Amino acid sequence: MIEARGIRKTYGSHQALKGLDLNIKEGSIFGLLGPNGAGKTTFIRILNQILAPDEGEVLIKGEALSGKHISRIGYLPEERGLYPKMKIGEQLLYLAQLKGLSKSQAKERIAYWLKRFELTDRVQTKVEELSKGLAQKVQFIASVIHEPELLILDEPFTGFDPVNTEHIKQEILRLREEGATIIFSTHRMESVEELCEDIVLINKGSRLLGGPLHEVKAQYKSGWYQVETEKEWQIPTGKNWQVEKLNAQLGGKAYRIHPEQNSRAELLESLLSSGLIEFREEIPSLNEIFIQSTRNA
Numbered sequence: 001m002i003e004a005r006g007i008r009k010t011y012g013s014h015q016a017l018k019g020l021d022l023n024i025k026e027g028s029i030f031g032l033l034g035p036n037g038a039g040k041t042t043f044i045r046i047l048n049q050i051l052a053p054d055e056g057e058v059l060i061k062g063e064a065l066s067g068k069h070i071s072r073i074g075y076l077p078e079e080r081g082l083y084p085k086m087k088i089g090e091q092l093l094y095l096a097q098l099k100g101l102s103k104s105q106a107k108e109r110i111a112y113w114l115k116r117f118e119l120t121d122r123v124q125t126k127v128e129e130l131s132k133g134l135a136q137k138v139q140f141i142a143s144v145i146h147e148p149e150l151l152i153l154d155e156p157f158t159g160f161d162p163v164n165t166e167h168i169k170q171e172i173l174r175l176r177e178e179g180a181t182i183i184f185s186t187h188r189m190e191s192v193e194e195l196c197e198d199i200v201l202i203n204k205g206s207r208l209l210g211g212p213l214h215e216v217k218a219q220y221k222s223g224w225y226q227v228e229t230e231k232e233w234q235i236p237t238g239k240n241w242q243v244e245k246l247n248a249q250l251g252g253k254a255y256r257i258h259p260e261q262n263s264r265a266e267l268l269e270s271l272l273s274s275g276l277i278e279f280r281e282e283i284p285s286l287n288e289i290f291i292q293s294t295r296n297a
């Protein structure tokens with residue numbers, strides 16, 4: 001859906017993007033990650049054509065990104081941009097028409113979305129009279145009202161309570177099911193783990209790592225296992241395995257074990273003879289991967 005090649009952007013003497021390359025698959029939820037100041041917003045602004053790159057190109061379905069794509073993109077910016085004095089209904093009507101909907105189409109979709117978000121009775125309420133979470137819902141509606149093919153969500157969960165966060169997650173998944181490609185930028189790694197198939201982590205304007213989330217996680221495995229056995233377990237003789245004792249959770253004996261490479265089968269066999277209750281490979285969280293990789297960069 002999106003191919004970015006060699007994107008460079010400089011503000012004054014500061015290079016915000018230093019030749020960024022990335023690919024985003026059609027119909028996927030793509031995590032655009034990176035520490036503060038990495039260049040994520042700059043890239044998002046380039047996709048939205050608020051900024052032009054100094055060098056490089058962005059292709060959308062193989063075509064150079066241009067003005068004609070604007071109505072096919074939806075954007076939920078991190079800095080929210082609603083007019084505080086406008087009523088919700090008027091506000092959405094205005095924004096939907098800006099994205100190319102006719103008045104009657106816009107009214108129909110507004111009614112549909114306000115109902116979905118239980119805001120129908122607030123249609124005459126001014127944005128400034130809404131709580132942060134309700135205003136966020138209106139902003140979310142504004143970004144999806146024209147049924148964009150590409151939806152860019154910058155920190156979409158800010159200001160939402162856990163129930164509304166879950167509601168928005170379900171809406172995002174539903175939009176993906178309906179065919180939208182979604183770019184999701186956030187510092188909340190646990191929601192990236194829940195939603196994204198592919199990620200890119202950018203740091204200081206360049207790609208640090210990326211790919212399918214499960215492959216990224218596999219690359220960062222430490223080789224440690226957490227296990228619980230019914231009986232005391234002894235390391236088989238002649239093995240140079242590292243072992244730490246843990247608190248048992250299931251009434252047995254618990255360990256953290258790092259066998260030598262390619263010894264997983266042997267480890268399992270040995271544990272089985274002590275009555276294996278639980279066996280779990282330690283998979284690093286995306287949060288750990290983020291911290292470790294950006295610290296080492």
Ligand SMILES: Nc1ncnc2c1ncn2[C@@H]1O[C@H](COP(=O)(O)OP(=O)(O)OP(=O)(O)O)[C@@H](O)[C@H]1O
Pocket residue numbers: 011012014015016034035036037038039040041042043
């Ligand atoms: N208009 C601007 N003028 C000058 N420098 C800018 C401007 N906008 C961004 N920058 C700088 O460019 C770099 C990248 O900023 P950008 O906003 O793209 O980062 P980000 O990854 O979105 O960060 P955050 O996670 O903090 O939102 C930063 O060093 C920032 O200070």
